[in-house]
Amino acid sequence: MDLSNIGDLIGGLGLFLLGMQMMTNGLKSAAGQSLRKALQAATKSRLRGLASGTLITALVQSSTAVTIATIGFVNAGLLNLGQSIAVIYGCNIGTTMTGWLVATIGFNFRISIFALPMIGLGMLIRLVGGDRRQAHFGTAMTGFGLFFIGLSFLKDTFIGLENAFPLQEVGTTSVGLALFMLAGFTLTVLIQSSSAAMAITLSLAAAGAIPLTAAGALVIGANLGTTSTAALSVIGATSNAKRIACAHVIFNLITGLVGLVLLMTLSGVINSSGLTDIFDMVILLALFHTLFNLLGVLLMWPLTTPMEKFLNRRFRTAEADAAKPVYLDKNILETPPLAIDAMTRELARVSRMSGTLAKEALSAEANDRSHIQAQIVCINKLITKIGSFNQKLAQQNLSEESAEILPSAMRVARYHNEIARLSGLIVMYSERFSQVTDSNTQRDIYNLKKITNKMLNATIIDDEVDLSSANSRTLLHKLEKKYQKIKQHILDAMIESRLSPKEGTDLLDSLSHIHRLAEQAEKSSRYWSSLSPIEHREPIHTEHKHSNKLSETDNEKMTEAESDAIDEVSDAGDNSSGKPPEQPRKAIAE
Template identity: 40%
Template sequence: MNLTSLLQALGGLAIFLLAMRLMTEGLTLFAGNRLKYLLGNWTSTPLRGVLAGTVITGLVQSSSAITVASIGFVNAGILNLRQAMGVIFGANLGTTMTAWLVSIIGFSFNIEALALPIITLGVVMRLVAVHSRSKGLGDAITGFGLFFFGLDLLETAFADLAMNLGSNLGNATLSSPLLMALIGFIATLLTQSSSATIAIVLTASAGGLMGFEGAAAAVIGANLGTTSTAAFAALRATAAAKRLALSHIGFNLITGLVALILFFPFLWLVGELATLLGIHNSPAAMLALFHSVFNLLGVIIMLPLTGKFASLLEKLFRSAEEDISQPQYLDTTLSPTPALAVAAIQRELARLSNTVIGLLRDAFDTNHSNTDLTKRSSAAHTLGGAIGSFIAGLRADAMEQSTADDLADALYCARYFQQTTQLIPALHNLVQGQHQLADQPCKEALASFLLMAEDCLDPDLSPENPAIAPLVDRLREAHRQARLQLLNSAVNRQLELGELEEILDNLDSSRRAIETRIKAGHLLDHNHKAADKAATTRGLIEDDVG
C-alpha cells in the first residue's frame, strides 16, 4: 500500500470534516433565529415536519446538527415530540443531498479549479464582513469550497490505492453486506459525520476500490452510525429529549434492518431506477440513489406510525415534572355534559391542591434545591393551565347557570393555584436568605413571619372554619412587622440597599403565595359541594338509563 496515498486520503478526510463543520456552523449562524422560526412554524404536523427536516438538512448539510437542534427545541418546549419526530425523519432524507452533491458535482467537473475560487470568495467575505451573519455566510462558502477540495484529495488517493492494491474490496466482501455495514457504522462513529463516511464510500467506489454492493452496505452502516450523535446529545438531556433521541435511533434501526433484509431486491430496484434515469454508468450516482431510496422507504414506513410510536415513547423516561403536569382525571368525552365534568375537574383540582401544598412545604426546607423546586412549580403551573383550558372548552350552551357558576369558581381556583406556583421559588429564596442574614432583629422578624406562613398550610380551609380569618390577619401582621424591621435595619445601615430590595420582594411574594393558596382552598371547598351535586346528577342519569 502506498503510504503517500494513505496520508493523502487521511488529509482529504480531515479537510472534508472541516468543510462540513464550516458549512453547518456558518449556515446556522447566517440563518440565526430563522432556523428556530422554520422549525417552530413549519412543523404543525409530522408530515410538515418531514418536509421541514428534509429541506433544512439539505441546506445545512448536517442531519446531526438538525437532530441536536431538534433535541434542544424539545427541551425548550418549542416542538412537541410528534413534531420533532417528523423533523428527525426528514433530516435522514435530507442528508442524502450530500451524496447527490458528491456524485453530480464532485465527479463531473475539474474539482480543484472549482474549489479554489470558492474558498477564496468565502475567506474574503469572512475578512471584510462586519456583521456576524455575513461572517457566517463567508464561513459556509469557505466550507463549500473545502468540501470539493477534500473530495478531490479523496478521489485521487482512492484511485491510487485501488491501483496499488490490485483488487476490488467490494468483490471481496460481496457475500458479507453485514461486514460492510459494520465498517460504515464504525467509520461514522469515529468521524461523527455520516456525510463524511458516505463521501469516502462514494469516492472509493468511483475510484474502483470498492464494488457497488459493498459500498451500498457501507452506506446503510453510515446511516445507522449517525444515531450516535443523538444518543450522546441526549445523555444529560430531559426526558422528552431522550425520547426524541430514541425515536431517531428507532427510525434508523428499522430503516437499516429493512434495507439489509431486502438488500439484494433493493440493489435490483436501484439498478432499474438508475437505468431509467440514465445514471447506471455512474457508481456514485447509483449509491446516492440507493441512499435516497432506502431513507424514503423509512419515512414511508414510519410516518403513519408516528402517533403510536410517540405514545409508546411517552411512557418511557417519565420525569417527576411530567407526572405533575399531566391531568389524570380530565376526559374530553365529558365535554358535551358539563354537569358531569364538574366532578372530574374537582378531582383534578384536589390533586393540584395537594401538589401545591407539598411544594409549599418543600419551600420551607433548605435541603431542597431551588432548581428542582422551580421545575416542579412550573409543572404544577402547567397542570393549572390544562385545567383552565379544559373548562374553557366545555360547551356553554349545554350547561345550567348553577353549573356555569361552579365552573367559574373552578377556573378561579385553578388561576389562584397557578399564581401560587409562580411565587413558590420566592418563598424558598426567603427561607434560604433568612438563615444567611447577619442582622439578628431582621432574622428574628423573618423567622416569625415564616413560622406564621407555615401555620397557614393547614389543608382545612373551608369558609366555615372560624380559625382561618384570624390566621390570615396574624400572617399579615407578621408580614408588616418584618417589612418594618427590614426598613429600620436598612436605615441603620445594618442591611445593604440591594439586599433589602431582594428580601422585600421575596417577602411580599411569599405572603401572596400563602394568601392565593388560601383563596384557592376556599373555592376548592365550594367545588367539593358542586362535585357532590354532579355525582348525584350522574346517579340519576344512570338510574334513568337502567
C-alpha cells in the same frame, strides 16, 4: 497502503470534518432567525414539518443541529411529537444532499481550481466582515473549500487500494455485505458524522476499490450509524428528547431494512445490465441513498400516528405522571354529583401538590430551581385539565346548588395556580436570601418563612381532616403584622447602610411574594367550604374584609392560646446572638 497514505487519509478526513463544521456553523449564524422561522412553519402540518426538516438540513448540512432545535420546539410546546417526527424524516432526506455535492462537484471538477480560491476569498470576507452576516458567509465559504480539499485527499488515498486488499471479491458475498454494513455503522459511530462516512464510501467507489453492492452496504450502515448520535445526545435528557431520539432510531432501522431489500433487488439488475458502464457509480450511490430514504418516509408516513401514541406512553417522568388526573373521568360526567365529587378530590390533590411545592420553595436553594419549575408545569397542566372537566360538567343538567359549585371550584383552582407561580418566583431569590449579612434581617426572613410554612400546613386540604378557615384567617392576621414589621426593618437597614439599595429592593420584592403566597393559601381555604354540601359550609367572608386585616371583633375572638402559639413561631428564631437557629432549611421544612 503505506504510512504516507495513512497520513493522507487521516489528514483528509480531518480537513473534511473541519470544513463541514465551519460550513455548518457559518450557515447557521448567517441565517440567524431565518432557520427558526423555517422550523416554525412545521407547526402548520406534518407535511410542512417534512419540508422544513429537509430544506433546513440540506442548507446547514447538519441533521444533529436540526434535531436539537426540534427537541427545543417540542419542549416549548411549539411542536407536538407527530410534527417533530415529520421533521426528523425530513432531516434524513436532507442529509442526502452531502452525497449529491460530492458526486456532482467533488469528483467531476479539478478541485484546486475553485477550492483554494474559495478558502482565500472566504477568509477575506471573514476578516473584513466583523460581526456582520457577511462574516458568517465567509466562514461558510472557507469551510466549503476545506470540505473539497479534504475530499480530494480521500479520493487520492484510495487509488490503488483494490490491489492491496481483495475488497472486490469480499463485497459480492452475503457475509461481505454484512461486514460492509457493520463497517459503515462503526465508522459513523467513531467519527460521529454520516456525511464523512458517506464521503469515504463515495471515494472508495470512485477509486474502484469496492463494487457497487459493497458501497451500497456501506451507505446503509452509515445511515444506521446516525442513530448513535441521537442515542448518545439524549442520555439524561428530557422525555421529549428521548421520544424524538427513539423515533429517529425506529425510522432509520426501518429505512435501513428498506435499503437492504432495495440493494439486493437492484444490484443484480444493475450489474447484468451494465448500467455502471453508462452512469457514474458515484451518482448511482447518491441516487440510491436518496431513494431508500424517500421510500422509508413513504412507508413510515401512515405509521406516524400509531408510533406517536406508542412513544407518548414511554419515557414518562414522575412529573408527567403526576400531571395526569387521578379522579377525573369523562364517563361520570352524566352523573353530576359523582363528577363534582371527583373534581373536588382532584382539587384537594392539587392543594397538597401546591402546598408541598410552596414549602419546598421557601426552603429551596439555587440548585433546586429545575425541580421546582418541573413541579409548576405539572400543577398548571393539572389545573388546565380540571378547568376542561369543569366546562364539560357545566353542559350537563345541573341542580342550582351544583351549578353554584363550579365557579367556586375554578376560583380555588386559580388560587393554587397562583401559589405555584409565586413559588417559582420565591425560589429565584434563594441565593439573595443566603447573601444577607445583617443578622436582624436574617432573623426576620427566617421568622416570616416559618409562619408562612405554618399557614400552608393549616390550609392544605386533607381528605381526612375537616378544614376550617378560622385558623388560617388568624394566622394570616399574625403574618400580616410580621410582614409589616419586617418591611420597616428592611427600610431602616437601607437608611442605615446595613443593606445596599439593591439588596433591600430584592428583599422587599421577595418578601412581597411570600406575603402574597400566604394570602392565596388563606383564600383557597376560605372558599374551599363552598365546595361542600350546603349544610356543612362555612360562611364565605368577602375578600375586602380579610385581604389585609381582620376586624377588631375577630381580634378579640382570638384566644390567648392561639396568640401565644403564633408568637412562639415568630420568636422561634430569637437567641442571644440575634441570629436565626442553625439549619433553617430543616426547621422550615418541618
